[in-house]
Amino acid sequence: MVSLNLPEFEHKIKQIEGKAYIFDVLRKKYVRITPEEWVRQHVVHLLISQYGYPKPLLRAEGGLTLNSLQKRTDVMAFDREGRPFLLVECKAPHIPLTQQVFDQAARYNHVHRAPYLLVTNGMIHYCCRIDPESGTTEFLADFPKFFDA
Template sequence: MDNKTAFRIRTNEGKKEIYDTIRKRFVLLTQEEMVRQAYIAYLLQEVKVPEILISVEKKITYNTLSKRYDIVVANPNGTILIAVECKAESVNLNEDSLSQLALYNAELQAKYLVLFNGKQQIVFQKKDNSYTLISTLPPYEKMLL
């Protein structure tokens, strides 16, 4: 993943903020937020996902648990294609990260699952009711086939 995006960063009341192109506003710049914005740029520029089909940090409820997913990509009819869990670069991707993504996916039922920490990307594709590890996301148009 070669990201050459120039991010809009500002200081507001002594705190750094980054502009989120999906939410159309500045948000607090944390390590995880930087990773999230880098992955959004990757989805837009490399995977060619239409911006309108990406949602960021929306609430989902699974049983009685209320959680927020990081990034979700839908297809034009609203079916979830990709669920992305972002972690700060300092966080290793491990079973806890995967468990968190699996919990969200119990509700989302995405075709592709992604764990990303800015250094490492782990991608799974749903095939025959199970998930298989793949090297990278295919282009968005191929996901629709």
């Protein structure tokens, strides 16, 4: 896999029927490693190790219904009361972070209403705070730490 603009972490990879799988600490199982999954695993480990997010308050591949369609958020962090806190949309490193990517994340967050949104392809990251009352978005220089929750 390619090097990302995210800290390295100790990961477990194994081959199953000739395909690479990585151990997901949230789902507690090996999952097929794709470029997007590689980004997701880096983000999850970064949130846990450097930003103080407790593993039990992170969920990978959470489901949601949007316009009668089933969709999945890449990573959702919850606050201590179980409310959505940070929605993470991951793309593969070769995927540009276009307006369509932001629109997708915003549609997902319209359902969840998390105050923070992170969009990353592992190379470039955009994080913002969203005020649902005023509808304003403030781009941040860093990811929110869990104690902000």
